[in-house]
Amino acid sequence: MTQPGAGEQQRTAARRAGAAAAVAGGAVVATGLAGSLGAAAYVARSPREEQLVTVIADAAAPLRTAAASLLELQGRPAVSPKAALREAATAVTGPEVETTLARVSEARERRTLAPGVAGATLLELVALARALRARLHELR
Numbered sequence: 001m002t003q004p005g006a007g008e009q010q011r012t013a014a015r016r017a018g019a020a021a022a023v024a025g026g027a028v029v030a031t032g033l034a035g036s037l038g039a040a041a042y043v044a045r046s047p048r049e050e051q052l053v054t055v056i057a058d059a060a061a062p063l064r065t066a067a068a069s070l071l072e073l074q075g076r077p078a079v080s081p082k083a084a085l086r087e088a089a090t091a092v093t094g095p096e097v098e099t100t101l102a103r104v105s106e107a108r109e110r111r112t113l114a115p116g117v118a119g120a121t122l123l124e125l126v127a128l129a130r131a132l133r134a135r136l137h138e139l140r
Helices: 006-034 037-045 049-073 081-093 097-110 118-139
Strands: none
Touching: 049 081, 049 097, 049 118, 081 097, 081 118, 097 118
């Protein structure tokens, strides 16, 4: 077996650094959504759920990209960013995350969610982002 050349090692290091930045960036975007206890309380009881649905829908892309990058860092590239989020989320939180991911897809596709679930869904996304970020730090 041959050792990779210096150029290949540099490219691999650059890919890993880019993937790590994407994971960290996606986690920062999502955790910034409800960063304080007061914000979390507001989100959980917000009378403006339609605004929360937009935030949920907009958080999906950076979380999907972060998940795809995290899997790439682990040597397991995903077929799509959506599939990457499903795989990474299940790995860091367990199968109960499926309900949250279904709500994220619904928010993106329909721009609406059932009454009373947007606040909880957003807080679950924040927890997921934190778990993805913690997983990234474990890889370092």
